[in-house]
Amino acid sequence: MAEIATRDEQLGVRSEELFVNMGPQHPSTHGVLRVLTRLDGEKVLEAEADIGYLHRCFEKIAEKRKLFQVIPYTDRTDYLAAITNELVFVMAVEKLLEIEVPPRAQYIRFIMSELQRIASHLLWFGTFAMDLGATTAFLYAWRERERLLDIFEAVTGARMLYNYLRIGGVRNDVFDGFEATVEKYLRDFEKRLKEYHDLVTGNRIFEVRTQGVGVVTAEEAIAYGASGPVLRASGVKYDVRKADPYLVYDKYDFEVPTGQNGDCYDRYIVRMKEMEESVKLVRHGLADMPAGDVMGKVPRRIKLEGDTYARIESPRGEVACYLVGDGSDQAYRLSWRSPCFVHLQLLNIMARGGLVADLIASIGSIDIVMGEVDR
Amino acid sequence: MDFFSAMHSGLVSAGWPLWLANLVPPLVKALILLLFILLNCTFLIWMERKVAGHMQRRMGPMRLGPHGIIQTIADVVKLIAKEDVIPAGVDRWVFVLAPIVAFAPAFAVFMVIPFGPNLIAQDLNIALIFIAALTSFVVISFLMAGWSSNNKWSLLGAMRASAQLISYEVPLVISVASVALLAGSLSLQDIVRAQSQSFWYILVQPIGFLVFLTASLAELNRSPFDMSEAEQELVAGYNTEYSGMRWAIFYLTEYANLITFAAMASTLFFGGWSGPGLPPFVWFMIKVYFFIFLVMWIRWTLPRVRIDQLMDIGWKGLLPLSLVNLAFTGIYVLLR
Numbered sequence: 001m002a003e004i005a006t007r008d009e010q011l012g013v014r015s016e017e018l019f020v021n022m023g024p025q026h027p028s029t030h031g032v033l034r035v036l037t038r039l040d041g042e043k044v045l046e047a048e049a050d051i052g053y054l055h056r057c058f059e060k061i062a063e064k065r066k067l068f069q070v071i072p073y074t075d076r077t078d079y080l081a082a083i084t085n086e087l088v089f090v091m092a093v094e095k096l097l098e099i100e101v102p103p104r105a106q107y108i109r110f111i112m113s114e115l116q117r118i119a120s121h122l123l124w125f126g127t128f129a130m131d132l133g134a135t136t137a138f139l140y141a142w143r144e145r146e147r148l149l150d151i152f153e154a155v156t157g158a159r160m161l162y163n164y165l166r167i168g169g170v171r172n173d174v175f176d177g178f179e180a181t182v183e184k185y186l187r188d189f190e191k192r193l194k195e196y197h198d199l200v201t202g203n204r205i206f207e208v209r210t211q212g213v214g215v216v217t218a219e220e221a222i223a224y225g226a227s228g229p230v231l232r233a234s235g236v237k238y239d240v241r242k243a244d245p246y247l248v249y250d251k252y253d254f255e256v257p258t259g260q261n262g263d264c265y266d267r268y269i270v271r272m273k274e275m276e277e278s279v280k281l282v283r284h285g286l287a288d289m290p291a292g293d294v295m296g297k298v299p300r301r302i303k304l305e306g307d308t309y310a311r312i313e314s315p316r317g318e319v320a321c322y323l324v325g326d327g328s329d330q331a332y333r334l335s336w337r338s339p340c341f342v343h344l345q346l347l348n349i350m351a352r353g354g355l356v357a358d359l360i361a362s363i364g365s366i367d368i369v370m371g372e373v374d375r
Numbered sequence: 376m377d378f379f380s381a382m383h384s385g386l387v388s389a390g391w392p393l394w395l396a397n398l399v400p401p402l403v404k405a406l407i408l409l410l411f412i413l414l415n416c417t418f419l420i421w422m423e424r425k426v427a428g429h430m431q432r433r434m435g436p437m438r439l440g441p442h443g444i445i446q447t448i449a450d451v452v453k454l455i456a457k458e459d460v461i462p463a464g465v466d467r468w469v470f471v472l473a474p475i476v477a478f479a480p481a482f483a484v485f486m487v488i489p490f491g492p493n494l495i496a497q498d499l500n501i502a503l504i505f506i507a508a509l510t511s512f513v514v515i516s517f518l519m520a521g522w523s524s525n526n527k528w529s530l531l532g533a534m535r536a537s538a539q540l541i542s543y544e545v546p547l548v549i550s551v552a553s554v555a556l557l558a559g560s561l562s563l564q565d566i567v568r569a570q571s572q573s574f575w576y577i578l579v580q581p582i583g584f585l586v587f588l589t590a591s592l593a594e595l596n597r598s599p600f601d602m603s604e605a606e607q608e609l610v611a612g613y614n615t616e617y618s619g620m621r622w623a624i625f626y627l628t629e630y631a632n633l634i635t636f637a638a639m640a641s642t643l644f645f646g647g648w649s650g651p652g653l654p655p656f657v658w659f660m661i662k663v664y665f666f667i668f669l670v671m672w673i674r675w676t677l678p679r680v681r682i683d684q685l686m687d688i689g690w691k692g693l694l695p696l697s698l699v700n701l702a703f704t705g706i707y708v709l710l711r
Contacts, residue, residue: 020527042531042682133598133679139431205599205678356531357681 004040017045022359024053030127030363031370035347037359044359047351049344054374062334067093067167067302070331075161077338078372080123083109083116084314086165091246092310092323093167100296105169107289110247111182112155112164113312114278114285118189119148120315121271121278124367128268129200131364132209137200144192147185154181169295179286186279193275201272210264214350214362217262224349225342228317229270230366234262240313252284264365271367274315302329316340316367338372379404404496408485416630419667420447426671457619462525465616469523474617474624477516480509481631488638489564491648491655503561506639507548510594513632514540517613520625524616532612535682539593539600542686546693547590550583553697553704554643563642571649579707584644586697591636593685596629598674600685637666 008015022035032053038045058077062070074089075082087109094101101109126141149159155174156164164171200206216226221234231238239256241249257273259266304325311320317339326332343366350362379400386396421436421444428435436443461470487502489495499505514537521533554576555561558569570576577584593600614625641647641662650658680688 018527018531020531039531041534129678133601134677135427136431136675139433143432199676200678203678205680208684209678209681355681355683357679 015040022047030368033344033363033368033370033373035359035363037356039356042355042357044351044354044356047348047359049347051341051344051370051373054370056375058375059334059336063331066329067304067331070334071165072161072163075163076371077336077375078314078316078319078340078369079160080369081116081120081315082160082162083112083164084312084319086162087113087247088310088312088314088319088321089323090165090167091312092308092321093304095310096304096306096308096323096325097167097299097302099168099298101169102293102296103290104173104292105294105296106247107285108170108174108294109165110249111282111285111289112152113247114281115148115151115182117278117315118275118282119145119152120367121275122148124271124315125196125200125268128361128364128367129206131360132206134200134203134206137196140192140196140199144189147188151181151185154178166295168298169293173294179289182282182286186282190276190279193272197272201269207265209357210268210361210365212261212263212265213354213358214264214365215262216346216349220346220349221262224346226317226346227339227342228313228315229267229274230317230339230343230346232257233259233266233270235260240311240318244311246310246312248285248288249281251288252281254281264361267365267367303327304329304331311337314339316369316372317343336375338375340366340368340370340372344368344373401496404486408496409482412482412485412631412634413627415634416627417447417451419630419633420450420626422667423671426668427675430672430675451623454619454623459620460618462616464525466523466525469519470616471621473516473520473523474621474628476519477513477628478624478631480512481628481635484509484635485631487563488635489567489642489647490659494648494656495564498562498564500560500562502563503551503555506635507544507551510632510635511540511544513594513628516628520617521613524613526616529613529615532615536596536613538682539596539685539689542689543590543593543600543693546586546689546697547594549694549697549701550580550586550590551639551643553580553583553701556701556704556708563647567642567647567649570646575644575646577644580644580700580704582696582700583704584640586693586700587640587643589688590693591640592670592673593689595632595636595670597633597670599677599679601674601679633667633670634663636670637663640666 004015004017018039018041020037020039022037024032024034034050034053036046036048036050038047056076058073061073065073071086071089074085077085093099122141122145126138126145129135129137129141152162153159155178156162156171158164216230216234218234218236221231221236226234227238227240235258237256237258240246241254242256254277255273257270257277259270304323305327307322307324309320309322311318313319318337319339320337322333322335322337323331324333347359347362347366350365351359354362382403383396383400386399387393391399424446425435425442436446439445439449461467484506486496487499487505489498517536517540518533521529521531521536524530554566557576557579558566560566560569566576592598614622617625638659641659645662647662648655648659650661653661
């Protein structure tokens, strides 16, 4: 690089840039991400993400299976927010078949996806803190997530990959005393959230490690098609739950937190605030949940005709599903939009010019799930 | 020290040649110190895991012995039994030597640490300089390990370590110098005696102590300054390629250095072995373990700082602070 050459000349030394393969086996690449990194000492000149290590042909498989058989596969794209992935797929099918979903099922979906958001953000909070070297916060977050997974297990029978949503509703109703259990959890969670802020947010080291690090401007974020907390941290107030309301989001008033600087710290704050909003939304949902059926009327013989596009706000951003039917009972084509795939393209912008430690912080702040990037 | 002179004269009267008799007592002392280090490190590794566990709402090791107390011994057995891997492409001699270069100075430092009024291997009159000199050896071993490993992460770790250790050496030594100024001696034994006759130096050296604590954390490569082995960034830093016993020796060195730091902190600022009631050795160990716990507490609470911020703290924060402290200590000593 010209920069290195001129510096060498001034100092009268000879130095080279260092090429480092970060991953796919590396403690902080959150799975099997490989980052091709060119370093000048500790400074990152370029960080290019190399993906595909977890590719499982999800979209192709979805063309070869019956529609209800696709739902478990959607779980495995973003395995940390499985409910929201199921949701976007069943929403696409329901839209195409014009199936009416009973209100109780709507509310269960609504509550579950907000709880899922909390669970996913909790895991992100832990791993992000760990990427910065604060190991204890990770296990604190794990503790709250564990109780949440217990609730999920009681409702769906599984802890991570639920296969719970059905075309036309949900598989089964929630257990007796669901409302009380969740409400108790939320009360404890609010206390714990304060604890996390005490442990991490005000910490001076945490602040200097994240503020001004991995900056993405609003223009860049929009140009790359970022969504979710990454976009909102850059100051763009855009949330699919508001922009294109689904389920019962239009009934409730909630805050869409945004940042100003688009750095790692803002992405952190945005997610922390989102958890608070999710708590409120779950409370609303619990209060208004009607009685009734959880499965709507679904025709026995399914004929998918035409195409449709459904989108939702997953914890990571805008997940969307484009579904084309050719008159058979299977999808002719299914295309998946995953926010992590988009955000990963921003990695170079975030990391360039920073240090190796900033690169790690940036990867962590994207909240990346490789299962979703590669699908 | 009567025991050792008795041993010496006994051996001479038993007809041993003088040079051999001269050699035996120091060797026995060295063995005792080695045993002390090994036992304490074994305990410390268990303690670290327990402290970390309980801070993180876990139990830590529980299976072997009551509360997992012999877990470390099992780990050591495993490490000894492991295959001795020297990866292809490493600089063989340097690779093999690096752990030894790390441990030898860490061990030698214990020679001058006063465990009690008479409990010291060698009361060196330049003990502080001796310690400062030997502890900076560690950087050479890091560089050796990082360079010889032929691994980019190791090299990055070694580079960080050398930059870090060299910059923190300076404020560390200056903060220690103010204590020497107060006591009027470089001998650790004299420093403790001076404190037991007056007061603990933490009372007049709070800033010096803070500088010492921070710089020591950096010297020890402990969080929040564990740059050189930053797991999340550099995989395992300079010792990425090490495994088995060689790796264990690096680990042992780390804990030996931790004991040295705690011993120095209690000796220089908290009156060393002096204290009411209990025997001196017990007082010493209580203080040492308090500081070890403090370091572990910090490690499991704070995030890691970045390498450039680390340099900032060292050169722009600690160094001026320690110099100001030294100046005020000088004035205090003059007026005293």
